[in-house]
Amino acid sequence: MKNLKLTLAALTLASVSIGSFAADLVQSQPADQQKVGVITVSGASDLTSLESSLAAKADQAGAKSFRIIGAGGNNQLHGTAEIYQ
Numbered sequence: 001m002k003n004l005k006l007t008l009a010a011l012t013l014a015s016v017s018i019g020s021f022a023a024d025l026v027q028s029q030p031a032d033q034q035k036v037g038v039i040t041v042s043g044a045s046d047l048t049s050l051e052s053s054l055a056a057k058a059d060q061a062g063a064k065s066f067r068i069i070g071a072g073g074n075n076q077l078h079g080t081a082e083i084y085q
Helices: 002-014 047-060
Strands: 037-043 067-075 077-084
Touching: 037 047, 037 067, 047 067, 047 077
Parallel strands: none
Antiparallel strands: 037 077, 067 077
């Protein structure tokens, strides 16, 4: 149940555009971009830091955008995102 709440919260955060990242956070695959991989991060203390970590990893991978597809955990969060170019 807790993982479901965290996943829903992550998806809600994913709907907000944050312009400070080079890779854009999106809700669905952009029509003009192709999925090029999946990234994961772990050890985040809250959803904001989880999203920031995913954005940084997407940027390092050279992605134009990323979409959070899962998040969970108890004390330390982990998340997964698809990356697009």
